[in-house]
Amino acid sequence: MKLFFTSLYIGLLSVLGLLFSCTSPDTSTSFFPEYALYLLNEDGSNTFVLLDSLQRTGESVEIEVPSKEFTREYIQKKGAFYHFKEKNDYFIRYQLDSNHQMIATDSILFKDGYLENYLWKNDTDTLLLFTVEKKTTAHARMYVVDTKNFTLIREEALPLPSSVADFNLLSIGVVDFVDDKLWVAYCYSKFLTADDYTTSDTMYYATLDFSSLAVLNLQKDTRSSYPGGVNTVQSYSARDDQGDFYFMSCPGVALGNSLSKPTAIFRRKAGSQQVDTSYMLDVSKTILNHAYGFWYVGGQKAIIRSEQHELYTDFSNHHSVFQFEYYLVDLATKKLEKINIPLDKGTRKENVLVQGDYVYFGIDNESNKHEIWRYTPAHGKTENVFSASSTADYILRLDFLK
Structure with a gap:
């Protein structure tokens, strides 16, 4: 629910700028970045670290973010960055120029709304965006954008x-x-006080004909609450090698705030319009905590990010406590295996990147180090492969630019 986190999640909802100044322009002819590491620094500023490799021996360029024009919530594909600026309802495209400066190249005016979710249609240049009206936070809209020509279609x-x-x-x-x-998986919440809210005990799944948006099927599910979340901030779903679609519910204090419900993983089998009611992987029952974030690794395995409720006081310090653990989840056997990397902080981050046989994590550990860790699911090996600036506070995102 975007309204709640816009007002309360100040610990991590940091801001980017409309123009980025590159600290090392002389590398423009020889440096070709493949990765972007997005940092929130101790002084409140933001930095993009562009990397040609996720190894210590690779080259890097830092881009300072001087102004406070938009949040960390962006969409990245093939080196282009897209952002919905909720302050004035413009959807903006940014690109890196030859000097590694990020330039706003075009924009489209949307109607009043909070961006809740996005999806690349069939992995093409067509981008589907889903918003909820700001005024009522009760009505949703879909926008379809041709990103190649950058037009609203x-x-x-x-x-x-x-x-x-x-x-x-x-x-x-x-x-x-x-x-x-x-x-579409959705849910409803309500405010309890000015700074507290909760989510109802039902998740809803609607199947719509894309051409007419006629509702073809509606399913209700009370096994958990708050399916997914704002996926410009963190991933919550994926399709496996067989075409089955998995997603995670997030009823923990940082999202649904319906703590009696379990964090759980659900499945919609390939070819079906309905969620498989015979399948539920109860994460909370296994680890006795709630979790946020779901990244598919391959081979019926996924990564999740778990809080530890005994380490934080309440939502006010949830983001600043070193508490987050990562687990490898076997979706077939429903077994969870804790990954041997340092405890992390930061409530919601898009800091897990799956590439081939490896998984990379952006970790902010208790030694005040901000590192990239590499994990090999096949044999469980972990190693620290890159360290970011000591002036950083959080690694908010790790993106592949190609």
Whole structure:
């Protein structure tokens, strides 16, 4: 639910700028970055570290972010960065120039809304964006953008109910597209006080015809609450090698805030419009904690990021406590194996990158070091392969630029 986190999640909702100044422009003819590491620094500034490799021997360029124009929530594909600037409702495209400066190259005006989720349609240049109206936080819209020509080719309201009983805050947590059908997992929340809220005990799954947006199927699920989350901040779903679609619910204090419900992983089998009610991987039952973030590794394995409720006081210090552990999840056997890397901090981060046989983690550890760790799921080996600036506070994102 974007409204809640816009106002309260100040620990990590840092800001980027419209123009980035490169600290090492002389490398423009020889340096070709493949990775972007996005940092929040101790002084409140932000830095992109562009890397040609995730090894210590690689070259890097730092880009300072001088102004405070947009948040860390962006979409990246093939070296282009896309951001919905909620302050004025412009969807903006940024690109790196030959001197590794990030330049705003084009924009599209959207209607008033919070960006909740995005999806690349069939892995093409067509980008689907889903927003919830700011004024009521109860009505959703879909935008379809041709990113190659950067044009808006479709805009339409989603036929989702605006509320259920007194739960009137709509959250679009997971989206999927297959066989010309749009699948949306959503839920409803409500404010309890000015700075506290909770989520209802039901998750909703709607299958819509993409052309007409007619609802073809609606399913309710009370096994958990708050499916997924804002995926410009963190990933919560993936399709496996067989085409089955997995997603995680996040009812913990940092997202759904419905603590009696378990964090769990669910499955929608390939070719089905409905979530498989015979499958549920109860994460909380196994590790006795809630978790956030889901990254598919391959071979029926995934990574999740778990909090430790005994280490933080409440939501106010949730982001600053070194508490987060990472687990390898076997989706077939439902077994979880803790990964041997240092405890991490930062409530929600897109800091896990899967590449081939390796998984890379951006970790902010208790020694005040900000490092890239490499993990090999096949044999469980972990190693520290890169260290970022000592003036950093959080590694918020790790992106592959190609």
